[in-house]
Amino acid sequence: MTTLRTALDASSPPYQDNRAAMLARVDDLADEQAKALAGGGEKYVERHHRRGKLLARERIELLIDQDSAFLELSTLAGWGTDFPVGANLVTGIGVIEGTECMIVANDPTSRGGASNPSSLKKSARAAQIAAENHLPTVNLVESGGADLPTQKEIFIPGGGGFRNLTRASAGRRPTISLVFGNSTAGGAYIPGMSDYTVMVRGGAKVFLAGPPLVKMATGEESDDETLGGAEMHARTSGLADYLAEDEHDAIRLGRSIVRRLGHRKQGLTPPSTYADPLYDAEELLGLVPTDPKAPFDPREVIGRIVDGSDFDEFKPLYGSSLVTGWAQLHGNPIGILANAQGVLFSEEAQKAAQFIQLANQIDTPLLFLHNTTGYMVGAEYEQRGIIKHGAQMINAVSNSTVPHLSVVIGSSYGAGNYGMSGRAYDPRFMFSWVNARSAVMGAAQLAGVISIVSRASAEKKGVPFDEAADEQMRELVEAQIDAESTAYAISGMLYDDGVIDPRDTRTVLGICLSVINNLPIRGAEGYGVFRL
Structure with a gap:
């Protein structure tokens, strides 16, 4: 039998203590995310609404299909810096007319939607996800441009955003800009380099230089509409492909454009029916001990996220501090590597390397559940070849070409983070539970x-x-x-794609697996030299 059995006692005092601690963290996460959702604050939100404008997330809600999910990414970008939490930008994956799209929306209530160094990292990560998963991109544009006091940090790398737009078009990943307000200076190239551009009459302003700068540079007297208004661009310059009467009309036009793209998934189509886990996701709250040094069985996590709690474990008696095996998640086949006791020994590293190669052989994505202190140290382990064996695991991870998903459910320290496909190894998506910690060591x-x-x-x-x-x-x-090393600090630096409530793990991973299937999955056909 491959159905996992649970040993969890939800009535025990340790479980109740763990649950209370995790719930406190979840509540705190909601408070931190609220800072991003608040934009520039009540004053600027009210002023924005008085002007008859929608907020960034209101625009997204109208753009995506009714009652469909929106997987927001990098919500805490900029956390712990001098910049606003969220980096004046909303990014995420939503379904528009049945098509999964990357959506990038400026938040004009927060410093006019100006781009700062955190905004740059966040938009670059969104572009990377769109490229790797062959997603169309819809930009909801309303930004005052660059945050001028930090121009030295964003001017040079900022050009990469325009490069990404043109490469997306060349790669047959359509780009669409819906322009609701300012798109000035370098920002003018966003609609200028998009495949389709919609501008809102009386709202959109797209120009390389506004009236004051034109006056300073040339002495010419002009106004916003003449220089870069939506109607001028629709009738005279030809930059606007569609002229929208208002914001709702722009969103309608955006949905119509996506509907006619003819975008089709090229990867696996999973079965439409599959079994839910046998065990309640609510119980994930009490699994992780309050003491980060205390181990816990990752099979209890696996049993609450995979279909039917069915897990075919690979090498269960060998390298027992790393659990490996096969499962399905929302009908998608997946290989799982999960740390059990924290430390990775030679046996675990060799087991992982073999398992990763097997997954590549059968074109199966991999899920890494991190809770590791790293590779074992000490004279005995050095003499037994821990460096060689750890290198084998990292070699396998580095050269694996099936998509990787990573979730830090506990700690992720040292080279263990590398071996478990941490951010430096480009997993397609990476998330952290609210209790997660990552650093070179404790x-x-x-x-x-x-x-x-x-x-x-x-x-x-x-x-x-x-x-x-x-x-x-x-x-x-x-x-x-x-x-x-907290989850917030790591996410603030864009070293993951978001901090999540443990109970949402299955849903988040299900969305990610669906997105991955926009392209065929192909395993590696060769590896570097394994030191044996």
């Missing part, structure tokens, strides 16, 4: 290493070691690393 371990090195240095120099200063240093370093 905060206490990192502070301890610095302390040991400092102590050895003092002994070598023959000077007394300052114990009080060392204790203070350790406290400061631990606090710093703790703050830098």
Whole structure:
């Protein structure tokens, strides 16, 4: 039998403690995400509405198919920086006229929708996802352009956004711009380089230079409509392909354009019916111990996200701190690698390398569930070849060509993050649970290493070691690393695609697997040299 059995006791005190702690984190996540959803704040939202304009997420809601899901990405971009949470931009995947599309919407209530360094990273990540998964892109444009105080950080790399638009068109991934307001200076090239452009009469303003700059540069007196109004572009310049009467009309036109694209999926069509997991996703809240060092069985997670809780485990008796096996998720076949006891030994690394090769042999996507402290260290393990075996796993991950999905459900430290297809290894999508932590190592371990090195240095120099200063240093370093390794901090730097409630894991992964199937899945036909 391959149906997973659960050993979870939802009535036990440890479970209840874990659940309470996770719920507190979920509530806190809602508070942090609310900062992005609030845009520029009540004052600017009200002013925007008074002008008869829709908010970015209101536009998206009208654009996508009724009652369909919108998978918002990088919601916490910019968290922990001086820039607004959300980076003045909304990105995500939605279904328009039955077609999955990447949607990128400026939030004009937050600093006029200006682009800052976090906005740049967020839009670049959206473009990467669209390219890798062959998605049309719909831009909902209303932005004042670049955040001028940070121009030195965005001017040069910002040109990549226009390059991405032209490459998308060349790759037969249509791009559509619905222009609701300002699209100025470099931003004018967004509608200029899109395949289809819709402009709202009396609202859209698209020009390389506004009236004040034109006056300064040439002495010419002009106005917004003459320079770059929607009607001028529809009648005179030809930049506007469609002239919308208002925002609702622009959205209607956008949906009509997508409907006529004839976009078809080229990958697997999963069965329309499949079994739900046998176990309640609500129970995911109580699985993770409050102590991050305490292990938990990832099979309990797997049993609550895969179809029918059916999991065909591979090598169950070998390398037991890494669980590997086959399952289906929303009807899609998938291979799963999940950390069990945190540490990766030689056996786990070799097992993973073989399993990844097998998945590539049968063109099956891989799901990595992270909860690892990294590869085992120590004289015994070095002598047994942990470096070679870890390199085999990383080789397999690096050269695997089937799509990877990564979810950090606990910790993801050191080279274990690499071996489990962390951000540097370009998984198609990567998410973090609210309790997740990622860093080069745990905060206490990192502070301890610095302390040991400092102590050895003092002994070598023959000077007394300052114990009080060392204790203070350790406290400061631990606090710093703790703050830098949280799910919010990682997501704020765009090192994942979003922080999620554990209960949403199956739904999020189901959407991602559907998106992946816009292209055929092809496994690797060769690998680099494995050091044996």
